[in-house]
Amino acid sequence: MAAETADTVPARRRLPSMSVLGPIVALVVLVLVGAFLNPNFVSAANITNVLARSAFIGIIAVGMTFVITAGGLDLSVGSMAAFIAGLMILVMNWALPTLGIGIPIILLGMAVALVAGLLAGLLNGFLITTLGIEAFIVTLGSMGIYRSLVTWLADGGTLSLDFGLRTFYRPVYFGGILGISWPIIVFALVVILGEILMSRSRFGRHCAATGSNEHVAHYSNVDVNRTRLLTYAMLGVLVGVATIMYVPRLGSASASTGVLWELEAIAAVIIGGTVLKGGFGRVWGTVIGVLILSLIDNLLNLTDLVSPYLNGAIQGIIIILAVILQREAKAKG
Template identity: 90%
Template sequence: MMATETAARKPRKALPSMSVLGPVIALVLLIVVGTALNSNFLSAANITNVLARSAFIGIIAVGMTFVITAGGLDLSVGSMAAFIAGLMILVMNAALPVLGIGIPIILLGMAVALVAGIAAGLLNGFLITTLGIEAFIVTLGSMGIYRSLVTWLADGGTLSLDFGLRTFYRPVYFGGLFGISWPIIVFALAVIVGEVLMSRARFGRHCAAIGSNESVAHYSNVNVNRTRLLTYAMLGMLVGVATIMYVPRLGSASASTGVLWELEAIAAVIIGGTILKGGFGRVWGTVIGVLILSMIDNILNLTDLVSPYLNGAIQGVIIILAVILQREAKAKG
């Protein structure tokens, strides 16, 4: 196992440019195609739209990169986001008569989202590490639990933030600094911190070590369980952050909130070059993966080239192509 890992990794070190270039080439190609098909594609408004709506999946995918690098998986993030959004709305609506519309109630909502996210992540992590249950099963279970809980909280309908409160909270999604909207700024910050943690800090090296060989990592004095637990808690916290950005957009949460976000996040991580089995991850690659995914949607909406029935097929083809580009590069090297 260890031998094949090192053998497989040597060429990448010898010729890093190709594997690194794979997803970048795919992204550049998409941008060229998009620009050729519609002149509005590169307009500031469209770029802001695409980046801002990528932010939810993007922020979550940064956390997912660490979980997957450490050999784990989390299927519950989409449902978790829906549940946290519902919880946040309920708490903020309930606190409205006491706190009134203002900064404190927004901070309360944000605190609820972060605490709930970290708690949900720790719970997943605890079941996976301490009780030693398979990550796939634990998070499949919690995926169903959170999805049902939000349906139950909403009584099958939709939870809506008080109208006045929503108007006050709206700038958190639509406003920004120096013309760059908040979700983009937060996404960028999450990526920078994630990239530093992954490639410069001990935490990132520990994650990669655990993902590539748990026993060796253990004997090398890496606290396997604690590191894994931390990856899940961090992912939970980032789901909370994503929810803080999500709620002001439409001011509502329902059973259809965040459906399939988990698969989009996992796909973005893999397109970006992180290995699904764990042992190697890169955060900047994940960003490219997220951008590729949301750009495909955007381009398909901006053109009439294909029947909308085929949108899913086009997405699938591009995802597979983006990954093939990397594999081919590796084989050549």
């Protein structure tokens, strides 16, 4: 949390329009309402829970911010996460007799996740850029492929990490430094790097230029295809990172892992102020979007405001309100 508030300061100074405030106001209102309704909402344990569970979608959403900014879209990330989780569990279980329980086998699992993510991202990117197929279609296809593959790997059931191994790996989700758990630390690091890359680097400017107008970007000596390919590859790696954090939590993967993560990540990116058509992206905004989405869920569970049947409706209303708030503010500013 500290990371992105630190980042907002220079951003606000550079862009002192009201549009910046939309998502922040929504988040602050949500936190105040939560604290008012249930004091436990602001307890350290609850904040840790919410931030840690936001980390999966959050890490993926940072990558998604780049893909969308460059004018692309990736629907396959949820299925990809499930597939990578399944693959990781299979490889680690397979290597257990030779490597035994210890750091090396965890590193092997992590390497598998990162490499699989990179390859999956490159494959999406290759089909979209080199073969010139619509991103929506390519990733809709790969979404189905990865979802089926994980169902097939698990034989329709659930893939579970060996019990001893799970116990050893568990601290990667539940442990941490100075009371801050690892998923939160990794999420914060990804956000800081992402924000620097987006707003301070040539790659970030190339993404925005590509998403804004491909032809102009091309004539301005931006390698459009390479930029797009890199955004998909980066998203793939980040899906791998998210999976590394996900597997130690329950130590299992099945066909129901990561369902609808892609839509949550896209919603978070848009709530945060990134333009769905591309050309403009805000990494810190995405973080606010992710937090808003997880806080709504958390808040609805902590209070008895509405029938649980209506949880989805409340979420939908808040998503739309957050975006309207932002548009209104933009019009005024």
